[in-house]
Amino acid sequence: MASTLPSFDAAAFAAYTLSSRKNLAAVLDHTLLKPDATRTQVLQICHEAAEHGFACAMVNPTWVAVAASALAGTGVPVGVVIGFPLGATLSSSKRDETVRVLKQGAHDVDMVLNIGLLKSGQPSDYEAVFNDIHGVAELAHASGAIVKVILETCLLTFEEKLRASEIALSAGADFLKTSTGFANGGATVDDITILRGVAGNRAGVKASGGIRSLADASAMLHAGANRIGASASVKILAELAGQAPSDNAPSGY
Secondary structure (H helix, E strand, O other), X not given: OOOOOOOOOXXXXXXHHOOOHHHHHOOEEEEOOOOOOOHHHXXXXXXXXXXXXXXXXXXXXXXXXXXXXXXXXOOOOEEEEEOOOOOOXXXXXXXXXXXXXXXXXXXXXXXXXXHHHHHHOOHXXXXXXXXXXXXXXXXXXXXXXXXXXXXXXXXXOHHHHHHHHHHHHHOOOOEEEOOOXXXXXXXXXXXXXXXXXXXXXXXXXXXXXXXXXXXXXXXXXXXXXXXEEEOOHHHHHHHHOOOOOOOXXXXXX
16 A cells, blocks of 8 residues: 555644634744844844744844843744855855854754755755755754755746755755745745645645735645744734734834
């Protein structure tokens, strides 16, 4: 009998997550990755993350220590991006960056896959992509951290999305993630469906890039996402509570 991957009940997960502000907050990575983000803005998203109980506060590496200090004792972890946003840095640089941010208090490590190597299509290139991810995953897991691999799906063909997902999972990814938010497209329902189809129950799926409303978040959850990266997290929660959505959410992702 052919084996089948375990399924993920997206409808049930979405219904549970959208049933309360607390449940929805728990899957939102509150994100600020703008190149001009200031200390004050970083501290603000940390305050909001603690106030609402977001899944993490996601910042650039230079702000990890600041965020870790601000979130100490709140139960909200620090998220950080590695090899961001191009994924084309040396594997040794990604590993070094990972070691340093883990020491400073990061828990969620969102690394960018080496997109050019994946698209080059040779067996040796696929092996290099695997090693790139595995090196970061080993370090993170040894410290009790988790790794989300950013595939930048808008730059990949259907076949490349499938291959990238399988390589990332085999290399130790805890989540498959759609986008950096800095390329020419963000998360789509179709891409979430593809990633969840590959991941099954083996790993999480994070939708990121262009998610600015409750409707956006709901669509991603129903497609199979179980984590969402957004700078508009507070606005999304306000919409769920029936409050008038604010237009003042920072564009941080």
